[in-house]
Structure formats: structure tokens, C-alpha cells
Amino acid sequence: MKDMLVRLIELPDVSEIEKKLLEKEKIIFRRAIAPEKHLVSEWVMEQFGTYWQSEVEVAFSRQPVSCWIAQRGNQILGFACYESTARNFFGPTGTLESERGKGIGKVLLIKSLLSLKEMGYAYAIIGGVGPAEFYEKAVGAKPIDGSEVSVYENLLRKI
Numbered sequence: 001m002k003d004m005l006v007r008l009i010e011l012p013d014v015s016e017i018e019k020k021l022l023e024k025e026k027i028i029f030r031r032a033i034a035p036e037k038h039l040v041s042e043w044v045m046e047q048f049g050t051y052w053q054s055e056v057e058v059a060f061s062r063q064p065v066s067c068w069i070a071q072r073g074n075q076i077l078g079f080a081c082y083e084s085t086a087r088n089f090f091g092p093t094g095t096l097e098s099e100r101g102k103g104i105g106k107v108l109l110i111k112s113l114l115s116l117k118e119m120g121y122a123y124a125i126i127g128g129v130g131p132a133e134f135y136e137k138a139v140g141a142k143p144i145d146g147s148e149v150s151v152y153e154n155l156l157r158k159i
Contacts, residue, residue, distance in 0.1 A: 003147035004126040006090070006139050008117040014110045017103040027077060029107050031115075032067045034060065040069060043076045044094070051155075052092040055084040068111045070095070070104045080108035082116055082124075086151050089127045090116065106138045113139065128152050 021027040032040050037060040045053040059067035059081040070078040078095035085091070090112055095105045116124045126135055128150055135141035 001128045001130060001148070001150075002132070003144045003150055004129045004132065004135050004141040005144050006113060006124045006126060006135070006141045008113055008122055008124055011110055011113055011117070011139060014103075014107045018107050021103060021107070025102065026072050027070050027102075027104065028072075029068060029070050029111060032060070032065050032069045032079075034065065036069075040067065040076065040079060044079060044092075047096065048092070048094045050158075052094065055081055055092050058084040066112075066115065068108050068115075070099075070108055078104045078108055080105075080112045082112045085127060086125075088116060088121050088123075089125050089151075091127050105134070109135075109138055 018029055021029075037057070041053055041056050041060070044056045056067060056079065059065060062083060066083045067079055067081045069076055076096075077099045078093070080090070080093035082090045090109070093105065093108060093112070095108075113124055125144070126141055129135060129141075129143075132141075132143065
């Protein structure tokens with residue numbers, strides 16, 4: 001999987017999508033806070049596995065927490081992290097399968113990228129991309145040539 005590069009200068013406005021999701025679906029988007037670490041970490045473990053759980057836990061070590069969540073009531077619907085595995089990296093991110101296709105992932109992506117922009121970055125890296133078409137369409141991300149070998153190259157794996 002390649003990494004992708006995103007220009008942060010002109011990110012799309014998702015305020016209308018966010019407003020519609022709040023009114024129609026009662027979905028709130030916000031930065032996670034420290035007392036929720038165990039809940040978010042456990043949810044990510046259940047939905048996406050131990051590697052992403054580890055990255056989420058690193059996001060909670062940042063101040064402010066570098067993890068955005070989408071929630072309806074007391075239920076987590078999705079999450080997105082940045083600067084967990086490497087500086088200026090977006091990810092991991094995931095949305096409940098039953099909630100996909102509503103724009104939740106796009107809002108979480110752009111909120112995270114805006115957070116990176118606020119930190120002073122002009123570009124961001126999306127590491128080890130799976131759904132490249134989503135990132136191309138959502139934020140104009142471009143594959144980085146030669147990035148098949150990435151920070152994840154020698155990742156320890158449970159055998």
C-alpha cells in the first residue's frame with residue numbers, strides 16, 4: 001500500500017455535511033478527550049484490531065488529543081487520528097460498517113487534516129492507504145511514488 005500526499009491549503013468545506021448529519025442523524029463530531037481513552041481504545045480494538053488500537057492510544061498521549069470521533073448519543077460511529085505513527089501522518093481512521101456512505105469518514109478526515117494545518121503543515125501524508133479513490137475524491141490526495149516501502153515496512157506481527 002502506498003502513502004498519499006494531501007495539500008492542506010484548500011481543503012473542502014464539510015460544514016454542510018456536518019450540519020446535515022447532526023440534524024438528520026444526530027451525529028456529533030468532536031475531538032476525543034482523555035477520560036474516554038479506554039472506551040475509544042476498546043471500541044477500536046473490537047472494530048479494527050490491535051494495531052489501530054495501539055495508534056489510538058498514542059493519539060491520546062498528545063495534548064490536545066489527536067483523535068476525532070463521531071458519535072450518536074453514547075455510541076461511537078467512527079474515529080480518525082493523526083500524528084500517531086509519525087509526524088504529519090493522518091490515520092488510522094475507520095467508520096462502523098453500518099454507518100458507511102453517509103459522509104462520516106469524510107468529515108473525520110477533514111477535521112483531522114485541518115488540525116494538521118493548524119499545526120503549521122502545508123501538506124499531510126496519509127500512510128499505507130487502502131481506499132485510495134476515497135482520498136483522491138475527498139481531498140485530492142495523490143499517491144507518493146516509491147512509498148510502497150514505508151514506516152510500516154518492518155512492523156512486528158503476531159505469529
